[in-house]
Amino acid sequence: MADLHGRVNLGGTGPPVRVTVVTTLPDRRLLLVHAHPDDESIGTGATMAHYVATGAHVTLVTCTLGEEGEIHVPALAQLAAAEADQLGGYRIGELAAACAALGVTDHRFLGGAGRYRDSGMMGLVTNEHPRAFWQADLDEAAGHLVEIIREVRPQVLVTYDPNGFYGHPDHIQAHRVAMRAVELADAEGIAPAKVYWTAMPRSVLEAGLNHFVESTDNPFAGIESVDELPFGTPDPEIAARVDATEQHAAKEAAMRAHATQIPADSWLYSIAGNFGAEFMGVEYFTLAVGEKGPGNGPYGWEDDLFAGLALDGPDRSPVAAGLR
Ligand SMILES: CC(=O)N[C@H]1[C@@H](O[C@@H]2[C@H](O)[C@H](O)[C@@H](O)[C@H](O)[C@H]2O)O[C@H](CO)[C@@H](O)[C@@H]1O
Numbered sequence: 001m002a003d004l005h006g007r008v009n010l011g012g013t014g015p016p017v018r019v020t021v022v023t024t025l026p027d028r029r030l031l032l033v034h035a036h037p038d039d040e041s042i043g044t045g046a047t048m049a050h051y052v053a054t055g056a057h058v059t060l061v062t063c064t065l066g067e068e069g070e071i072h073v074p075a076l077a078q079l080a081a082a083e084a085d086q087l088g089g090y091r092i093g094e095l096a097a098a099c100a101a102l103g104v105t106d107h108r109f110l111g112g113a114g115r116y117r118d119s120g121m122m123g124l125v126t127n128e129h130p131r132a133f134w135q136a137d138l139d140e141a142a143g144h145l146v147e148i149i150r151e152v153r154p155q156v157l158v159t160y161d162p163n164g165f166y167g168h169p170d171h172i173q174a175h176r177v178a179m180r181a182v183e184l185a186d187a188e189g190i191a192p193a194k195v196y197w198t199a200m201p202r203s204v205l206e207a208g209l210n211h212f213v214e215s216t217d218n219p220f221a222g223i224e225s226v227d228e229l230p231f232g233t234p235d236p237e238i239a240a241r242v243d244a245t246e247q248h249a250a251k252e253a254a255m256r257a258h259a260t261q262i263p264a265d266s267w268l269y270s271i272a273g274n275f276g277a278e279f280m281g282v283e284y285f286t287l288a289v290g291e292k293g294p295g296n297g298p299y300g301w302e303d304d305l306f307a308g309l310a311l312d313g314p315d316r317s318p319v320a321a322g323l324r
């Protein structure tokens with residue numbers, strides 16, 4: 001367990017009362033930076049559930065409320081941005097349910113709930129909204145994330161690659177903000193030791209394409225080659241394969257919590273129906289910062305994001321956020 005020390009300003013008119021508060025966090029601390037409510041479950045749900053279940057501290061930061069999302073629940077259609085514009089608030093509840101399904105208890109919205117708005121798909125007029133995350137001041141947004149890094153001191157950070165995995169402006173911005181925060185944290189000597197980007201090996205995509213080619217319910221319909229997909233990483237460039245198949249049900253439950261975004265008949269569930277735990281419970285990452293730890297297989301893929309890190313000994317750094 002890591003002992004984090006700090007002082008609490010109790011406010012009031014009297015002289016400041018200095019109370020040392022020792023916050024004890026598990027020695028393994030993982031921070032994930034995602035763009036919208038639903039990304040955490042779709043892209044890293046099994047990994048998050050796995051690390052919670054094995055005693056690590058998992059902190060999820062979501063950058064927007066997902067205000068511009070579609071609504072696949074007809075009864076909620078009026079919440080849409082172009083109607084009552086209440087979808088963002090509703091998705092706070094979906095995200096809370098997803099976190100509960102994953103066992104994640106430490107969730108934050110970047111800059112506080114509602115600070116940054118869902119920018120919508122690339123090129124839409126919603127990208128220009130004054131609070132759109134795509135318009136965010138990079139250092140200001142990164143500063144909010146550094147506050148969390150100062151408090152939690154994660155050894156591992158997970159976010160997206162420079163293309164945001166599939167090119168959504170909020171995903172690209174989440175990447176930029178996370179990597180800028182790592183730079184700023186590094187200047188304070190508190191940067192995570194390892195930074196991973198979510199990824200999908202081409203070999204896995206090709207297996208999916210081939211599996212469904214004869215299927216009448218082909219989620220890859222019309223796609224001849226994985227080269228046509230906006231994502232996919234050559235297998236040798238993958239650094240980690242987290243096998244959390246024991247958490248595949250938790251991931252599916254978390255995805256189902258995002259019912260406005262992921263319809264009950266989504267292709268994601270039809271692939272899961274065919275591939276099951278392997279599809280839902282295994283997640284892949286490239287390593288953007290830090291040294292790859294011991295791995296296995298033809299490309300030396302790690303099976304643990306904390307591989308190679310010396311974790312013994314409490315982190316006695318002062319806790320800044322919330323404690324003065
Ligand atoms: C997984 C993800 O990033 N979802 C985003 C994304 O949703 C897409 C959007 O609704 C698009 O119009 C659909 O065609 C596509 O299928 C969806 O994945 O973008 C939304 C708007 O920015 C965002 O709210 C949602 O979380």
Ligand SMILES: [Zn+2]
Nearest residue numbers: 035036039168
């Ligand atoms: Zn997203």
